[in-house]
Amino acid sequence: MKQSKKSLQLSMGIKEQIAGYLFVTPLMLGLIILSLIPVIGSLLLSFTNWNFVAGIGAMKFAGLGNFEKLIHDSVFMKSLVNNLIFIIIVPVTMIVALFLAILIDKHIYMKGFFKVVYFLPYISSIVAIAMVWQVLFHPSLGPVNNLLISLGVDNPPKWLADIDYALPSLMMIQLWIMLGYNIIIYIAGLQSIPKDLYEASEIDGANAWVKFRSITLPCVSPTTFFLLVTGIIGTFKIFDLIQVLTQGGPANSTTVIVYELYDTAFNQLKTGYASSMALVLFVICLIITTLQMLAQKKWVNY
């Protein structure tokens, strides 16, 4: 009797094992085939000189040649710099979002309505939005410049067609898109702060600024950390906006790593060289994540 109970348990254990594997297999297979193998592929291809159209036979081992070329590739270096400049919008978006989130959470009527309003750009199609901004920013006819001229600005910038203004214009649009997302995440963070913390500090006579500095800010630091990590990595993945609006131009002033990668791989068909860009992108994202994981211990309060 005792024996059979044990074997029953054992067989149930085995059944559960099998069931477990069956449940996770579709996802695991998909990830291995579509993610793991391609990443390893990128790594291997990055050391080759190859145009895939020419067939496997034309593949040549290049050693570190591609990476050496990347360092001297002024367009690629420009894309790297542009990516770094793009990072500026992450903290800016976060600061504005935190301010607006506090207002929405505590100090205004019709909270739900405002959440939706600020969230609209985030859920809308980037391609459609990009086309709208393209027309709004039209150098001579666009409403933005018409407004500026009517306000007395003589020579308004040409925005997306202007070497000096194209990147800032894209950054503004990206900020506009991401703000709603940041607000929603911050509101969620704010709502998890225990109310009695504020009540206790009010008894101690703390003013709004002191409450913000010593309660709100530390309590939302995990949220801040999350938004910072995902935000910075997100700026390295920006593609749609640039492909639709500027294609890296004018004069490479708005090119970014992902756009270069796309252009090199699918327009110039330099498979090997594009793969080395992919590897650089991967390493950068890995470094950012690791650095922030380490920094997290220092300043995030859970």
Next chain:
Amino acid sequence: MSKLIWTIVMALIGILFVLPFIWMLSTSFKPETDVFKFPIEWIPKHWNLVENYRTVWSGQFLRYYWNSIYITITTTVINVTVCALAAYGFSKLRFWGRDTMFVFVLALYMVPPQASLVPQFLLFNWFDLINTHTGLILLNSFSIIGAFMLKQFFMGVNNEYLESAKIDGAGYFRTFWQIALPLIRPGVATYAILRFIWTWNDYQYPLIFLKSKELFTVQLGIRLFGDQYGDVYSLMMAGAVSAILPLLIIFAIGQKQVIEGISLGGVKG
């Protein structure tokens, strides 16, 4: 009182967020000659609504729309199913190597999708999946974020429900399908809506993996449209409105879910 003032301040800032949309809508109703009139005619003096939308929809647009609807719905169904199965396995079943596998999944999450784009393309080329809807659906069917999100929901399901189903003789799949999944229905709806929006908006994969115009999605279609009609901005805006419309409808229906889903830490991907 100060609450009212802040509401007004927020409304003023909010205008910056809706104005481009209102401009888009209003422009799509106008004849081309009125598009750049300044000061802006927010309510068109001359209406060209029917003609604009008829021109947009009379070409290939209907086909792009149908392609997008087909791809988005199929992808969403497959993606949610795959993710729900895995999430259940990772949260409610015990098997050897489970935690190691989950750490592996976590690690893969850090890989930017573009880092694997080139070999993905070669792989799909090898299997003749380039320029097919099947290929595009496969690309978007396995997402880590979905497994994470649904795992969170499953962890909130009380094990006693599942154990009592087991005692009643239900197999693992039946317990999952008939007990666990219905219990997290709001979570599934939340993720499904987000996945719908993300798939509908996907631009990079269709751009790279689709070649024939008749297979194009709306996102590629409106771009073509921009090229085809050059500087006919009223038509471009009618196309843009058409591309955003399904999203607005979905968002209007599932607004609470979308915002809650995002609050849970849903990252785009």
